[in-house]
Amino acid sequence: MGKFKMRSKDLRGMSVEELEKTLRELxxxxxxxxYxxxxxxxxxxxxxxEARRNVARILTVLREKREGEKA
Structure with missing residues (x-):
């Protein structure tokens, strides 16, 4: 992960597995x-x-995807 803002639009195009992997790395x-x-x-x-905000963005998209699966 470089020094860049992750866009929610791009995150929504990723699979749940990719999002979880990116979340672990972040x-x-x-x-x-x-530290x-x-x-x-x-x-x-x-x-x-920026890292904290990227984590929040990923968690938001993951929640949206999981709620979408339930509906």
């Missing part, structure tokens, strides 16, 4: 960013914010 990256922030090594604090 959460690992987020843990690393949080860097704590020890003062984080060069760009905006990266932490």
């Amino acid at each position: 959460r690992i990256k987020l843990m690393g960013l949080r 860097k922030a704590k020890v003062g090594l984080l060069e760009n604090p905006g990266e932490l914010r």
Whole structure:
């Protein structure tokens, strides 16, 4: 995952498995960013914010897809 904003439109085109894989990768990256922030090594604090928002976007799309399957 690079330093970019994931678009919800693009995420909706992904399968549930792809979204879950991306979510796992982002959460690992987020843990690393949080560690860097704590020890003062984080060069760009905006990266932490963007990673959190990307996780939220993926969770939102996953929820939408799962609710769509139930209906």
